[in-house]
Amino acid sequence: MTQSRREEIHKRMESLEMLPSLPRVVSELLRLLGERDYSMSQLMEQVRQDPALTARVLKVANSARFGRTREIESLNQALVILGEGEIQCLVTTISVMRAFDFGQQSGYVQQDQFWAHSVGCAEMTQQIAASFGLRFHGTDFIAGLLHDVGKVILDQHFHEEFMACYELTKTMGLPLFEAERRLLGVDHAEIGSWLALRWDLPKSLVAAIRCHHDSDVQDGNQKLIACVRLANHLVKGESMSVLGEGIPWSIELDPAWETLAGVKGDALDTARTEALARIRKGLQRARDRVAVLVHNGS
Amino acid sequence: MSRATPSLLVQIHDAEMADSLKGLLSDLDILVVDPTDKCDVDPLTLKAILIEHGVPGFSEDEVSSWMQENPFLTVLHPPASSSEGLAKLYSLTTKLMNCKYEASEIASHMRPWVSGFTEDSKPPTSLMIVDDEENLRSLLVHFLLIKGFEVRAAEDGQIAFDFFKKRPISLVISDVYMPHMNGIQLLESVKELNEEIPILMMTGYSSAAEVIPNVRHINVDVVTKPFRLLDFGARITKLLGGDSV
Numbered sequence: 088m089t090q091s092r093r094e095e096i097h098k099r100m101e102s103l104e105m106l107p108s109l110p111r112v113v114s115e116l117l118r119l120l121g122e123r124d125y126s127m128s129q130l131m132e133q134v135r136q137d138p139a140l141t142a143r144v145l146k147v148a149n150s151a152r153f154g155r156t157r158e159i160e161s162l163n164q165a166l167v168i169l170g171e172g173e174i175q176c177l178v179t180t181i182s183v184m185r186a187f188d189f190g191q192q193s194g195y196v197q198q199d200q201f202w203a204h205s206v207g208c209a210e211m212t213q214q215i216a217a218s219f220g221l222r223f224h225g226t227d228f229i230a231g232l233l234h235d236v237g238k239v240i241l242d243q244h245f246h247e248e249f250m251a252c253y254e255l256t257k258t259m260g261l262p263l264f265e266a267e268r269r270l271l272g273v274d275h276a277e278i279g280s281w282l283a284l285r286w287d288l289p290k291s292l293v294a295a296i297r298c299h300h301d302s303d304v305q306d307g308n309q310k311l312i313a314c315v316r317l318a319n320h321l322v323k324g325e326s327m328s329v330l331g332e333g334i335p336w337s338i339e340l341d342p343a344w345e346t347l348a349g350v351k352g353d354a355l356d357t358a359r360t361e362a363l364a365r366i367r368k369g370l371q372r373a374r375d376r377v378a379v380l381v382h383n384g385s
Numbered sequence: 386m387s388r389a390t391p392s393l394l395v396q397i398h399d400a401e402m403a404d405s406l407k408g409l410l411s412d413l414d415i416l417v418v419d420p421t422d423k424c425d426v427d428p429l430t431l432k433a434i435l436i437e438h439g440v441p442g443f444s445e446d447e448v449s450s451w452m453q454e455n456p457f458l459t460v461l462h463p464p465a466s467s468s469e470g471l472a473k474l475y476s477l478t479t480k481l482m483n484c485k486y487e488a489s490e491i492a493s494h495m496r497p498w499v500s501g502f503t504e505d506s507k508p509p510t511s512l513m514i515v516d517d518e519e520n521l522r523s524l525l526v527h528f529l530l531i532k533g534f535e536v537r538a539a540e541d542g543q544i545a546f547d548f549f550k551k552r553p554i555s556l557v558i559s560d561v562y563m564p565h566m567n568g569i570q571l572l573e574s575v576k577e578l579n580e581e582i583p584i585l586m587m588t589g590y591s592s593a594a595e596v597i598p599n600v601r602h603i604n605v606d607v608v609t610k611p612f613r614l615l616d617f618g619a620r621i622t623k624l625l626g627g628d629s630v
Binding site: 258340 | 517541562563564565567570590591595596599
């Protein structure tokens with residue numbers, strides 16, 4: 088029965104015309120990231136063609152949170168002062184946030200709470216990857232940013248079903264994704280991956296969005312998935328999400344640690360303790376990013 | 386072979402499952418037939434029959450002829466012999482027979498029935514079942530009562546833990562996803578009071594099963610739903626150090 092529910096939801100989603108589109112600047116960035124030698128000037132050219140985006144990037148770049156006293160007046164200046172990685176994150180986040188219309192805020196998922204969680208998760212995904220010496224060239228940030236987009240689609244286009252899932256989380260103590268799988272035969276992660284496929288995102292991103300609640304994935308992307316999964320767990324534990332869905336045990340029990348550390352038993356305990364200490368130090372940076380990008384006006 | 390005609394006839398492969406059902410409904414006119422047994426049946430007095438697919442006892446032709454004689458006869462083919470199957474079977478049976486038992490009621494029906502149970506036996510080992518799913522909870526309570534254990538039941542971790550703090554329990558059997566206090570939180574709380582207490586976790590969700598091996602405590606095992614009662618019993622035996630089940 089749940090299989091046919093899944094197919095029905097897939098079909099309904101395919102026929103929706105109001106789904107968000109992938110911002111051009113993000114598809115251009117992804118194209119550049121896929122190339123061996125790319126130049127940020129190509130991305131900057133794209134940003135420049137969009138005055139509203141340019142203005143927003145400069146406003147955020149000048150935010151007091153970045154601790155700059157001299158005003159940044161141009162994109163080139165921002166690139167020099169903040170660096171390529173930072174500019175990539177700002178441009179991606181601002182463009183993606185603009186692409187989603189939360190309408191009249193009548194849904195369950197509130198815009199600011201959603202983006203606070205997503206931006207926090209994006210930052211932590213990147214930090215977790217770095218703490219294990221992994222290099223994903225920016226896709227880790229995008230994976231963290233987009234991992235929950237399926238929730239927005241569920242809330243806006245399948246609202247009644249989505250609310251029934253929330254009800255089940257309360258009455259049965261299930262996490263949201265398990266309630267969704269039980270009632271709808273599909274969870275927000277898979278629904279997000281359908282949007283990612285529609286956007287023609289790289290396979291690694293589709294996998295990271297689709298599998299961020301799974302631990303037994305063996306498709307070559309398991310380390311990226313493990314980073315998103317842990318970031319999601321960590322950010323929820325740090326109250327950077329108020330979406331009514333927690334993971335009901337401590338992050339230490341998450342099987343993703345084994346995927347990332349590649350060891351078991353006592354060695355895993357040591358690796359996890361050390362990694363957690365490193366990663367937790369980065370939480371303030373994630374909070375700062377949320378404050379700048381989400382809570383400082385839009 | 387001829388017997389008194391029951392109002393419910395059950396014929397299934399799994400002897401443990403058949404025994405549990407017989408125990409549950411012991412005061413009803415129920416007949417549990419061995420898989421190969423062919424007793425004389427008066428179809429007019431039967432309310433329902435439960436026959437598992439593939440059981441050699443009665444042929445489909447025979448069952449069809451009973452249905453022609455008794456148009457009110459319900460024929461059910463219970464699902465595979467598993468805890469889930471038995472839970473469904475139990476629920477169907479109680480519905481069909483228009484009866485509903487409270488756990489204590491069933492316990493009083495069951496005790497005299499438990500073979501080898503006498504008043505002067507040594508005090509039974511006390512177990513606790515924690516599951517928010519009522520059918521499975523009562524099924525497991527009855528299964529363990531049949532096995533001669535003293536059984537306590539709770540519908541969530543908080544109720545279980547409150548009881549655990551007051552009374553001695555030798556082993557805890559708990560579901561993972563439950564409202565108020567989930568199974569992992571219960572496990573951590575119980576282990577904080579007494580690391581030695583064996584705990585058997587049960588879950589039908591892979592997301593819950595995958596975290597149990599990462600719990601760094603002794604005497605913890607996990608069984609995934611649906612499970613066979615034989616396997617469930619074997620795990621309890623092992624956790625209790627090899628005796629009792």
